[in-house]
Amino acid sequence: MTTANKTVLLTGDSPLYAELHQIMTDSGYRVVTLAEGAAEPESIFLAVEVNNLDLTAKQEQLSELDRMLSPSVPILTTSLAITATEAASWTESPERICGFGTLVPLAERALFEVAPALQTESDVLEVVQSFFHSLGKEVEIVEDEVGLVFPRILTLIINEAAFTVMEKAATPEDIDTAMKKGTNYPYGPLEWADRIGLDEIYAISRGLHRDLSEERYRTAPLLRKLVLAKRYGVRSGIGFYSYREAGGGEG
Amino acid sequence: MERKTVGVIGAGTMGAGIALVCARREHGVLLLDANQTVLEKAKSYLISILSKDVEKGKISEQQKQETLERVQFVSDIEKLAPTDIVIEAVPERLDLKKSIFGDLTRICRSDALLLTNTSSISITEIAGGLTHPERILGFHFFNPAPVMPLIEVIRGKKSSEENVQAAYQFAVDLGKVPVLVTDTPGFIVNRVARPYYNEALRILGDNVANVEQIDRIMKQAGGFKMGPFELQDMIGIDINFATTQSVYTDFFHEGRFKPSRIQQRMVQSGSLGRKTGDGFYDYSK
Numbered sequence: 002m003t004t005a006n007k008t009v010l011l012t013g014d015s016p017l018y019a020e021l022h023q024i025m026t027d028s029g030y031r032v033v034t035l036a037e038g039a040a041e042p043e044s045i046f047l048a049v050e051v052n053n054l055d056l057t058a059k060q061e062q063l064s065e066l067d068r069m070l071s072p073s074v075p076i077l078t079t080s081l082a083i084t085a086t087e088a089a090s091w092t093e094s095p096e097r098i099c100g101f102g103t104l105v106p107l108a109e110r111a112l113f114e115v116a117p118a119l120q121t122e123s124d125v126l127e128v129v130q131s132f133f134h135s136l137g138k139e140v141e142i143v144e145d146e147v148g149l150v151f152p153r154i155l156t157l158i159i160n161e162a163a164f165t166v167m168e169k170a171a172t173p174e175d176i177d178t179a180m181k182k183g184t185n186y187p188y189g190p191l192e193w194a195d196r197i198g199l200d201e202i203y204a205i206s207r208g209l210h211r212d213l214s215e216e217r218y219r220t221a222p223l224l225r226k227l228v229l230a231k232r233y234g235v236r237s238g239i240g241f242y243s244y245r246e247a248g249g250g251e252g
Numbered sequence: 253m254e255r256k257t258v259g260v261i262g263a264g265t266m267g268a269g270i271a272l273v274c275a276r277r278e279h280g281v282l283l284l285d286a287n288q289t290v291l292e293k294a295k296s297y298l299i300s301i302l303s304k305d306v307e308k309g310k311i312s313e314q315q316k317q318e319t320l321e322r323v324q325f326v327s328d329i330e331k332l333a334p335t336d337i338v339i340e341a342v343p344e345r346l347d348l349k350k351s352i353f354g355d356l357t358r359i360c361r362s363d364a365l366l367l368t369n370t371s372s373i374s375i376t377e378i379a380g381g382l383t384h385p386e387r388i389l390g391f392h393f394f395n396p397a398p399v400m401p402l403i404e405v406i407r408g409k410k411s412s413e414e415n416v417q418a419a420y421q422f423a424v425d426l427g428k429v430p431v432l433v434t435d436t437p438g439f440i441v442n443r444v445a446r447p448y449y450n451e452a453l454r455i456l457g458d459n460v461a462n463v464e465q466i467d468r469i470m471k472q473a474g475g476f477k478m479g480p481f482e483l484q485d486m487i488g489i490d491i492n493f494a495t496t497q498s499v500y501t502d503f504f505h506e507g508r509f510k511p512s513r514i515q516q517r518m519v520q521s522g523s524l525g526r527k528t529g530d531g532f533y534d535y536s537k
Binding site: 103109110111112113114139141143144146149150151153154155157158160161162164165168169170171172175176178179180182183184185186187188190215216217219 | 394400401402404429431432433434436440441443444445446447448450451452455458459460461465466468469470472473474475476477478480506507508510
């Protein structure tokens, strides 16, 4: 697929925004904001919406995209905190909504997961697949459930590590060391969470708990409090660890 | 580093591996097992590993002999009387471990450090009712012990801070990476790693994705070295299921640890992974 002069509308406040903007620009797309796109809706070939923590904003922006763009324009939405099927239900043209999910840093993701909503039409799914291929990513198509596969499993691991810190059963440093040295994880779960953004992890955890309604998905109170205190991790200077001054140290 | 006399109880794979780790670091080792055949197998294992070290040029023939001479193979627990540290590595049965620690508290000096290598039994329960429980701690090696760097040093309810520090330093002296954890179900690794298997099984059960897809996603999207199903096949599905059940029971049935029926059926059917030739994947070809 040629990307030359194709315009993608990107909107949302997920930590994914900046990195998606970067890889789309690097792949030759022209990337515009919601406001910019509103001035030239006919030039948009595909829209990507990435709100996870603020579901009111997610619904408002998806509704606006749905009103503004011709029903033939596919809209990709992150299905990390709600299902794509629910997001599609908010729109007048649900057949062009498709879910996807990944976590930053995108340089480490050779593969993106795509989850079509129950309403998604097959030709939309084809456009979505070739779009991700054009960004240099492989695609795995999974059924539509909150958090897809990798974000869901990693969120539960991080949540369990957060319970362990909350209980003071072990320090964040020791938990991260144990998971890297005892079971070969690429990163310790808490340093990993700090890089992804605790807001993103919390949004997934809360979404799983909301949709599946089981104690199994209960968010660790410490994780929720860190997010309420805006301690999102590396990008806000503090999360499970502090990144201010010389770095390191327990948050 | 102080050279110590270390008793290692149980000469199976784990015990023999621990004995090797200690002997390589120049500690004197008394490797105890009631079964003479097991002791002889452990001796052959030590000789074969150390001979490979010589072939690879890691150590000299003389160093090999010296390392072997540091290990005494004994079958009477009374022989552990002069030890500074004992590491118990018998099968994971509370009654067995309690009875051994009962003997050790009678036989060993009151200041000897008594360590149990366990992945699932409460240190507090092993030490409960024994004299000087302050010197009983968990010391969890990962398999294979000579290779894996981590040791979980587990603080029982009555373990003293002084002994926790001594066990931590002993792990460092063994060339290992210790972490400290209080006596909680699954400690760190077996607790925090549960969702890697359990949630993958749930996702499979809910038909969000299949076995191959989940493994591929966790490796290519997640950067894990092995997918959750390949890993269960390698560990043994029965072993993995037993660990989950133990953590679930010890957390008083907290929903986060609820075991999977899919995994239970695999165990019931005898499909245990690589060791039986079939598990989530087929290894018979």
